[in-house]
Amino acid sequence: MPDPITQIIQLVTSTYFLEIVVFPGLISIAILGAFFTWFERKLTARVQLRIGPSYSSPAGGILQGFADIIKLLFKELIIPEGADRFFFIMSPVTALIIGAALLGLIPFAPGVQIANVEVGLPAFLAIVTLSPTLVLLAGWSANSKFPFIGGLRALFQQTAYEIPLWLSALGVVMITGTLNLTGIVQFQQNNGWLILPQALGALLFIVTSTAEMERLPFDLPEAESEIMMGWQAEYPGPLFMLVQGPAFIKLYAFAALFSTLYLGGYLGPAIIPPIVWFFLKTIVIIVAVMLFRSTFPRVRLDQLLRQGWTTLLTLSIVNIVIAYFIVVGVPAI
Amino acid sequence: MEPLTSFFAVSVVLLGIGIYGLTTKRNALRILFSIELIYNAANLNIIAFARLRDPPIVTGQVLVLFTIALAAMEASVGLAIIMLVSRLNVDIDLRKLNRLKG
Amino acid sequence: MTDLTFLALATVTVASAILALEARDLVYGAAALGITFLGMAGLFFLLDASYVGAFQIAVYIGAVVVLILFTVMLVGPQLGEPPLELRRLSLLTALLVALLLGTAGSLTSAAAFPGPDNCGGGCDLTRLGTTLINQYGVPLEFLSLVLAAAVIGALTLAKADRKG
Numbered sequence: 016m017p018d019p020i021t022q023i024i025q026l027v028t029s030t031y032f033l034e035i036v037v038f039p040g041l042i043s044i045a046i047l048g049a050f051f052t053w054f055e056r057k058l059t060a061r062v063q064l065r066i067g068p069s070y071s072s073p074a075g076g077i078l079q080g081f082a083d084i085i086k087l088l089f090k091e092l093i094i095p096e097g098a099d100r101f102f103f104i105m106s107p108v109t110a111l112i113i114g115a116a117l118l119g120l121i122p123f124a125p126g127v128q129i130a131n132v133e134v135g136l137p138a139f140l141a142i143v144t145l146s147p148t149l150v151l152l153a154g155w156s157a158n159s160k161f162p163f164i165g166g167l168r169a170l171f172q173q174t175a176y177e178i179p180l181w182l183s184a185l186g187v188v189m190i191t192g193t194l195n196l197t198g199i200v201q202f203q204q205n206n207g208w209l210i211l212p213q214a215l216g217a218l219l220f221i222v223t224s225t226a227e228m229e230r231l232p233f234d235l236p237e238a239e240s241e242i243m244m245g246w247q248a249e250y251p252g253p254l255f256m257l258v259q260g261p262a263f264i265k266l267y268a269f270a271a272l273f274s275t276l277y278l279g280g281y282l283g284p285a286i287i288p289p290i291v292w293f294f295l296k297t298i299v300i301i302v303a304v305m306l307f308r309s310t311f312p313r314v315r316l317d318q319l320l321r322q323g324w325t326t327l328l329t330l331s332i333v334n335i336v337i338a339y340f341i342v343v344g345v346p347a348i
Numbered sequence: 349m350e351p352l353t354s355f356f357a358v359s360v361v362l363l364g365i366g367i368y369g370l371t372t373k374r375n376a377l378r379i380l381f382s383i384e385l386i387y388n389a390a391n392l393n394i395i396a397f398a399r400l401r402d403p404p405i406v407t408g409q410v411l412v413l414f415t416i417a418l419a420a421m422e423a424s425v426g427l428a429i430i431m432l433v434s435r436l437n438v439d440i441d442l443r444k445l446n447r448l449k450g
Numbered sequence: 451m452t453d454l455t456f457l458a459l460a461t462v463t464v465a466s467a468i469l470a471l472e473a474r475d476l477v478y479g480a481a482a483l484g485i486t487f488l489g490m491a492g493l494f495f496l497l498d499a500s501y502v503g504a505f506q507i508a509v510y511i512g513a514v515v516v517l518i519l520f521t522v523m524l525v526g527p528q529l530g531e532p533p534l535e536l537r538r539l540s541l542l543t544a545l546l547v548a549l550l551l552g553t554a555g556s557l558t559s560a561a562a563f564p565g566p567d568n569c570g571g572g573c574d575l576t577r578l579g580t581t582l583i584n585q586y587g588v589p590l591e592f593l594s595l596v597l598a599a600a601v602i603g604a605l606t607l608a609k610a611d612r613k614g
Contacts, residue, residue: 102481133575137504144512151519152481163523170516177512194501194575355493358460362467362486364550369471371543377522381470381483384514388490391506395499406574406581409499413582416502416509417593421600423514427521428604434525 034129041115048263049080055305062309083256090252095157098249102156106149107250107257113145114264121271122197124281124290135196136188139272140181143227146261147173150229150236153258154246165245169229169236171316175323176226176233182331183219186338187276196272200280210277212341216334217277219327224269225304226319228262232311233319240313270300355396362389376430376440380423387419456496463489476522484515501575 026032036042053068053076060067068076094100119129120139132138147169154166187209188194191202203209210217226233237245247258274280274296283292314322362385369382391412398408434440462485469482487510494503582590 099477102477132500134500134504137501137508141504141508141512144508148484148511148516148519151516151523152477155477155519155523167520170520173512173516354456354460355497358463358493360550360553361464364547365464365467365471367550368543368547373471375476377476377518377525378471378479380518381479384483384510385467385470385486388487391502392490392493395494395497395502398499399497404498406578407585409502409578410582410586412499412502413505414586414589414593416505417597420509420513421597423517424604425600425607427517428607431521431524432607440525 052080106153110261157249179327
């Protein structure tokens with residue numbers, strides 16, 4: 016029977032613990048989150064011919080994210096009067112946990128995966144469907160008009176993108192014949208990246224997942240120029256930081272899922288290690304989604320719903336037909 | 349592997365809670381909750397019984413997929429009715445919905 | 451290990467099911483119902499029915515709970531239940547519930563159904579898919595028809611009094 020200290024050391028140095036806490040778990044998410052906050056602001060600023068954050072360090076304000084965290088942590092914690100305290104605090108916390116659970120399903124490199132579930136892809140998409148519910152609860156709990164409108168918008172928006180999102184991922188499943196994310200990557204090792212045969216599906220997936228992430232041009236629940244940050248409006252400093260967390264984690268998780276499904280995940284020439292390949296691809300997708308933000312204007316809710324139920328749905332069914340012909344082969348007429 | 353009896357026990361307890369709610373509650377939404385609980389109890393029972401055979405049979409899972417879809421459907425229609433009732437009647441207490449009583 | 455996970459999941463499921471019916475605020479009730487569904491999905495995962503578990507999360511929490519929350523918020527807070535009258539029906543219910551719980555207890559003590567350890571072909575996803583399409587293809591088509599009918603019916607009902 017080893018003494019408690021040895022046990023603790025064993026626990027802390029075990030692979031499982033390290034995977035959850037350090038990488039791909041919590042600490043790396045926090046550091047990446049602070050970095051990408053800065054990066055997004057800088058990128059948007061450069062696209063719009065501004066300078067962007069530049070004071071927080073010698074190298075172009077790279078520490079801006081950390082400075083923001085420190086500033087927000089020292090603000091006063093005010094819970095609005097008449098707010099439902101339980102849901103007001105618990106919804107962002109739960110959203111954060113859900114986001115972390117998403118990253119646990121992604122294969123970052125051979126063997127670096129917290130949970131290799133047999134139904135990885137549906138599990139990922141199913142966990143994602145929880146987040147509009149939490150947004151609605153958070154908006155309701157603030158007991159204020161704009162947050163509640165934001166929450167209801169999140170709900171309406173979900174009905175528009177949910178079905179095309181699942182159907183566009185279905186094309187990949189039909190071609191690879193597996194729901195396991197590692198299995199999908201291994202299929203691409205033998206047959207090439209799926210972005211070529213599934214170009215339409217990839218396009219649909221990135222559009223619908225941008226809507227799922229609630230980022231511009233689909234950031235209706237928090238549209239700051241219409242309903243002033245929507246469901247986040249009432250959150251005070253420290254909690255506002257907590258609310259921002261899930262948004263970044265979802266961006267990160269969806270970029271990782273996109274590169275797993277369509278860009279071969281961690282595959283690549285062996286000059287650089289697989290994990291670096293994975294991050295290169297993920298960062299390319301993250302930058303692409305960030306560029307959407309600085310280039311496209313926001314859509315209206317009715318436009319999003321109409322396009323979701325007509326154009327996106329039709330195109331995703333077309334994509335399924337394409338996937339069918341790829342699997343079965345085009346019949347000779 | 350946990351013995352299947354424990355899963356049956358959870359299922360039966362959920363069924364009991366569902367029937368309790370169905371018979372004692374008056375709010376239409378609570379009754380809908382109870383119905384959903386009973387659906388879930390049945391689903392758990394079916395899945396657990398599908399594991400009973402050695403090797404397990406897959407039909408149980410297929411059946412539960414159908415049940416889940418049907419439950420979602422029932423919830424959507426039920427909620428539409430509740431919304432309509434609340435518009436016409438303000439209250440959704442089922443014992444006050446006696447307009448058709450002669 | 452499985453034992454502890456099962457106990458935790460079962461406790462959460464049952465406790466939140468009771469909370470769903472007994473919470474004063476209907477929003478809390480709906481959220482508790484969502485937690486019940488999550489616990490149920492966890493139990494499905496324990497029974498190696500992982501696809502059904504994912505489906506359960508997506509449909510129940512992604513659709514049903516959201517719809518319920520939406521209705522609760524639209525209908526408005528119906529705080530509290532009227533006090534329970536201990537009438538014949540309630541007594542009958544209490545008896546029935548006690549009977550069911552008793553059955554559960556006896557089942558648990560008997561340990562009559564040990565359950566196979568390895569799931570093998572019974573939990574194979576490919577087999578689930580082929581069975582669903584080959585044997586139950588026609589019911590599946592009818593299910594989609596019924597779903598369409600339900601959507602149309604719900605829309606008609608919800609739009610009914612939008613006259614002016």
